[in-house]
Each structure stands twice: as C-alpha cells, then as structure tokens.
Amino acid sequence: MSPVLGERLSRRHAGRPAAQVRIVHLGVGNFFRAHAAWYTEHAPDADEWGIAAFTGRSAAVADALSAQEGLYTLLVRGEGGARPEVVSSLSAVHPGDDLSALRRYLADPAVVVVTSTVTEAGYKRAGDGGLDVSDPDVSADIDALQADPLSGIVVTTPGRLVAGLLARRAAGAGALAVVPNDNVPDNGAMVARVVGDLAGHVDPDLQAWVADNVSFVTTMVDRITPRTTDDDRAVVRELTGFHDVAVVPTEPFSEWVLAGDFPGGRPAWDAAGARVVDDVxxxxxxxxxxxxxxxxxxxxxxxxxxxxxxxxxxxxxxxxxxxxxxxxxxxxxxxxxxxxxxxxxxxxxxxxxxxxxxxxxxxxxxxxxxxxxxxxxxxxxxxxxxxxxxxxxxxxxxxxxxxxxxxxxxxxxxxxxxxxxxxxxxxxxxxxxxxxxxxxxxxxxxx
Known part of the structure; x- marks a missing residue:
C-alpha cells in the first residue's frame, strides 16, 4: 500500500516488522541511528536483533520515534544527491528516565548486548580516568542504588548501566557485552573502569559479578552525521511522500571496528561492513x-x-x-x-x-x-x-x-x-x- 502524501512514516507502509529486543542502546541521537542502528539494519540476521533505545535526559526524540513505531529515514547525502533509506532496527524507544523499562530489558536473558553513544562527557570520568565521585549526580546515583538496588532513581550513564546490571544479576539473566561507540581511546576499558568503580561503591559483590559476567568491547566508529535541518525533512518528504519527524542526514562513508568478546552473541555486523579485529x-x-x-x-x-x-x-x-x-x-x-x-x-x-x-x-x-x-x-x-x-x-x-x-x-x-x-x-x-x-x-x- 502506497502512502498518502504527507502521511506519517509507520510500519504500515515501510520497513520490517519489529524484531525481538536483544540489544539495549543508551543515547539515541543522530550518530547512533546513522551508525550502529544502520549496521544492525544491514546485518543478514537483522530480523533476530531488535533494539530498545533510550534517550538522554529529553523525551522528545523518544516521543518522535515512538509515534513512527521506531522507524526513521536515513538521508545519505553525497555528491550525486540525496538517497533516503528507512531503518527498521529500533523496536522500541524510551525516554532515558524510564528506568523500569531499562531494568526489565536487562533482566531478560534474550538481551545480550548493550551499546552506548553518550559523548565523552557522559561517562563522568575524573582526571585519572576513573569515576568522578565528586560529581553531584554520580554521588546521588551511588546513594540511590545503595539504598534501593532494584528501584533507585539514577540519572547518569554509569548509574543507568549499573542499575540495569543489578537487575540482570538479580534475575540470573547471564552474561552480556557492553559496546561503547564514542570517540574515546580504549573506550571499552574506559567504560569498564567507570562501571566497575560505581559498582564497587554500590556493592563490592556486584563489582566481582560484573568482572565475571560483563565484557566491554572496544570500538572505533566513523560516520559524519550532522544535526537534522528543516531542509532534510523537506527532502525526505519530497523523495518518499512520508512526513518523517526523525530524519537523520549522513554521508555515504561509514566505518566500524570492534574488538572484544560477545558472550551471548551479536548481529552479523561484519557481514554489513564492520570489521572485527584483535586490536582496534x-x-x-x-x-x-x-x-x-x-x-x-x-x-x-x-x-x-x-x-x-x-x-x-x-x-x-x-x-x-x-x-x-x-x-x-x-x-x-x-x-x-x-x-x-x-x-x-x-x-x-x-x-x-x-x-x-x-x-x-x-x-x-x-x-x-x-x-x-x-x-x-x-x-x-x-x-x-x-x-x-x-x-x-x-x-x-x-x-x-x-x-x-x-x-x-x-x-x-x-x-x-x-x-x-x-x-x-x-x-x-x-x-x-x-x-x-x-x-x-x-x-x-x-x-
């Protein structure tokens, strides 16, 4: 069935059916949607790997994407013009403060990968690379999880990861991989450090559980992805007929290099162009x-x-x-x-x-x-x-x-x-x- 001109993008007219959620993502900005979500879309086993994505502090992106059943148009702009592509890999989108949903996903054994793109500042590191416990939000997260490990309210990325891991440990849901996708050297070790530090402050036994059950994958990511403009949205409407409020413009070039273990498996990202190597x-x-x-x-x-x-x-x-x-x-x-x-x-x-x-x-x-x-x-x-x-x-x-x-x-x-x-x-x-x-x-x- 063809869309009526200006009809909102939905799975009724475009994309694939939503896949079972097996990946959780923190930080559903433009770069993630042009990169990791796009690689997942192009993996030959994409039908088996749905993503539940969480925003940062604002619910606006979650509202926009949820209204489109997780679909959005990737507008690939090159010297030859603009090419639209509907991406279907987001099965659910939540505001970042929906901690009950985050805990529910991480307690599910089917979820075996957590990815993140929250910028360097989002990991709350101190000058020595460890967790900045002097940050008021970090301190509040530690207090909240000490007081209530399974329901405490947290606001930082390390806090949200640890809250999810507490729920996973309690459910006996097994091992998983955490895959940061920010431009930080040795980003896997960086996230392992801040998560381990926060876990240790909350519960030393959790710190040991994380060491035994969570792998931290190191990545190199590359795809220039600017902010969306009204012109991008207008071009998509002209080319596709859809009214899409979540358009993502990007370039044709893309690169993703990963090194690390995936104890619960992963999409066949390498078949979509990613490189899996020993040393990033x-x-x-x-x-x-x-x-x-x-x-x-x-x-x-x-x-x-x-x-x-x-x-x-x-x-x-x-x-x-x-x-x-x-x-x-x-x-x-x-x-x-x-x-x-x-x-x-x-x-x-x-x-x-x-x-x-x-x-x-x-x-x-x-x-x-x-x-x-x-x-x-x-x-x-x-x-x-x-x-x-x-x-x-x-x-x-x-x-x-x-x-x-x-x-x-x-x-x-x-x-x-x-x-x-x-x-x-x-x-x-x-x-x-x-x-x-x-x-x-x-x-x-x-x-």
Missing part, C-alpha cells in the same frame, strides 16, 4: 588523530575566520594548509603503512568537501575539555619526543585557547567555567595555563 588501536588512532583532530582544528581555528561548516572551511586555502600540516605532524606517528595513511587523508578531503553534509563547526567545537586532551595532546607529545615542536600540531591548542578567550565558535562545554578560567590574563599567561592543564608544560610550545 591502530584504526582508533588513525581516526582520532587524522579525522577528529583536524575537525577540532577547523572548529576552533576556521570558525575564527568566519567559516560555519567543514565544507566551507576546507575550501579555504589557508585552512586546507593548516589541516595538511596537522596531518603531516600526526601521520608519521601512526602504526600503519604510509600508503594507508596517504589514502586515508585523500578520503578525508573528499568527505570534507561533500556539499551534501552541513557539519557545523560550532557542533564540533563543543566539549573541548574532553576532546583536546585525546585528539591533540598525544600528537604533540609524539612530536616533542622526536625533538620538534610541530607547529602543525600546536596550532590546534593555540586555536582552542583563542576559542576559550571568546573568538570563533561559542564555548559549549560541561567544564566551561574551569577551562575558560585558564584562558584569562595575557595571551602568554593563557597559553601557559592551558598547556599546564594539558600536562604539556614545555617551553618549546610557548613560542
């Missing part, structure tokens, strides 16, 4: 340094020049030269063949120039306090160990300092008060304070 780190560093690093460089430096998007910025010869210099500084320190690095750089330029993707520099600039330490600092340290200051690398930190001083994209950061205070005083003072905060206190960098 070479791919992780390539993406983190070359793509994410150059993104941050453009977000801070190119926005000062007045550019709003990646596509605008990369056409500026000055910005292009900055990006190339950054790659020249980072590339030699990757544990990959030089030909692979060169090919990846060329592919990135093609992706950045894609006129169909409006990737806002202001969006990329957010949460620099989490991003700069992992995108810029390792490259700068590697250059210093080689005996050079590498201006192509240090420019990123200089641009971040300028950003914190009010130039270019606005500061949107969970630690805004802390990091903007670093950039006060004279420019030299701001640079020195920021370098010290980044643990890069080297005179060669100040000049």
């Amino acid at each position: 780190r070479p791919f992780e560093r390539r993406k983190l340094w070359l793509l994410n690093g150059s993104h941050s460089l453009m977000a801070y430096a190119a926005s000062i020049l007045g550019h709003e998007t990646v596509a605008d910025a990369i056409t500026d010869p000055v910005v292009r030269s900055w990006v190339e210099e950054w790659w020249d500084a980072a590339g030699p320190h990757l544990d990959l063949p030089a030909d692979d690095v060169t090919a990846y750089r060329g592919a990135l330029l093609d992706r950045y120039r894609n006129p169909g993707i409006r990737h806002l520099l202001a969006q990329i600039a957010a949460d620099g306090s989490q991003k700069v330490p992992i995108r810029a600092v390792p490259v700068i340290r590697a250059a210093l160990e080689g005996g050079v200051a590498a201006p192509g690398a240090t420019r990123l930190v200089a641009a971040w300092v300028a950003h914190l001083r009010g130039l270019g994209a606005p500061v949107t950061d969970a630690r805004a008060d802390e990091v903007t205070a670093l950039a006060t005083g004279t420019v030299e003072e701001a640079v020195r304070h920021t370098l010290a905060w980044l643990d890069l206190d080297d005179e060669r960098l100040v000049a």
